[in-house]
Amino acid sequence: MNYNTEAINQMAQQLAEMFKSEVTAQQESDGSTPTIAHIEADMREALRQIGNQALGLFLSSMQAKPEKEIACSCGGRLRYQRMREALVISVFGRTVYARAYYAGCSCKEGKAPIDEQFGLKPGAVTAGLAILLALAGIEFSYDKSPKWLQAYLLFDISENTVRSETEQMGALQEKREDVLIQQSQDEQYLQGRQRNPGRIAPRLYGSIDAAKVRIEPRPKQDEEKEAHEDWRDMKMLCWFEVETVPPSQRSKRQRKKAAREQIALRARKVREIIMGYRLHSQCGSVS
Numbered sequence: 001m002n003y004n005t006e007a008i009n010q011m012a013q014q015l016a017e018m019f020k021s022e023v024t025a026q027q028e029s030d031g032s033t034p035t036i037a038h039i040e041a042d043m044r045e046a047l048r049q050i051g052n053q054a055l056g057l058f059l060s061s062m063q064a065k066p067e068k069e070i071a072c073s074c075g076g077r078l079r080y081q082r083m084r085e086a087l088v089i090s091v092f093g094r095t096v097y098a099r100a101y102y103a104g105c106s107c108k109e110g111k112a113p114i115d116e117q118f119g120l121k122p123g124a125v126t127a128g129l130a131i132l133l134a135l136a137g138i139e140f141s142y143d144k145s146p147k148w149l150q151a152y153l154l155f156d157i158s159e160n161t162v163r164s165e166t167e168q169m170g171a172l173q174e175k176r177e178d179v180l181i182q183q184s185q186d187e188q189y190l191q192g193r194q195r196n197p198g199r200i201a202p203r204l205y206g207s208i209d210a211a212k213v214r215i216e217p218r219p220k221q222d223e224e225k226e227a228h229e230d231w232r233d234m235k236m237l238c239w240f241e242v243e244t245v246p247p248s249q250r251s252k253r254q255r256k257k258a259a260r261e262q263i264a265l266r267a268r269k270v271r272e273i274i275m276g277y278r279l280h281s282q283c284g285s286v287s
């Protein structure tokens, strides 16, 4: 997307003036000046609120003049009811927008085309936020994630939301891995890839490591006993290319290496792959 620099400059100017008058008023009333940390925090919060409102206004503005009737996915007809408000949880917090709502089909399903167009589900997390929640859920434990997310996003997210978004992302990843596993067994696919390999790195380096990961207690499928904790093997695989480090950018260790007439190299185009227990157990021969 191309941003209109001039419009952004104008908005920034307005925000700067708003802060200047606030700070000047405070200085005049009690002689104190807020710290830069305070100003940064307040400005982030203001920008979050602006983003929240802008996203809601944008979504509402995308609603064209509603049709009287539209097709229902069941094959029936849906009639326009009214403009209805909806709330989604976006990267800016609880975002409200209005869109045309259709109902009255014999299948009893309702529909808002704007929701379908942008993949929105009222009451649910947007795709943009889902990615961030899953990142937190992968990086931290579910109970610690809300604290970190609050600090970065400036609004509260429940532990359950982090859990469910991370699990949904995990399910998507499993599907992707299923495709990869199928392709790795599919001779036609492999031959096709050999014929059209795309860009090939002159030399590709690989590095693999493993760690034990504690899985939270849950009952095993074939046992009806109590839940118990489990330890699983997680493999980290990393593919990368290398390049020589220019003399001016060499670390102390690399300079010593160069002095011994060895080439100082560094990794580039690093691609990390985490292989969980599931993929590992299915591709035993690969790992």
Ligand SMILES: [Zn+2]
Residues within 6 Å of the ligand: 072, 073, 074, 075, 076, 077, 105, 106, 107, 108, 109
């Ligand atoms: Zn229908």
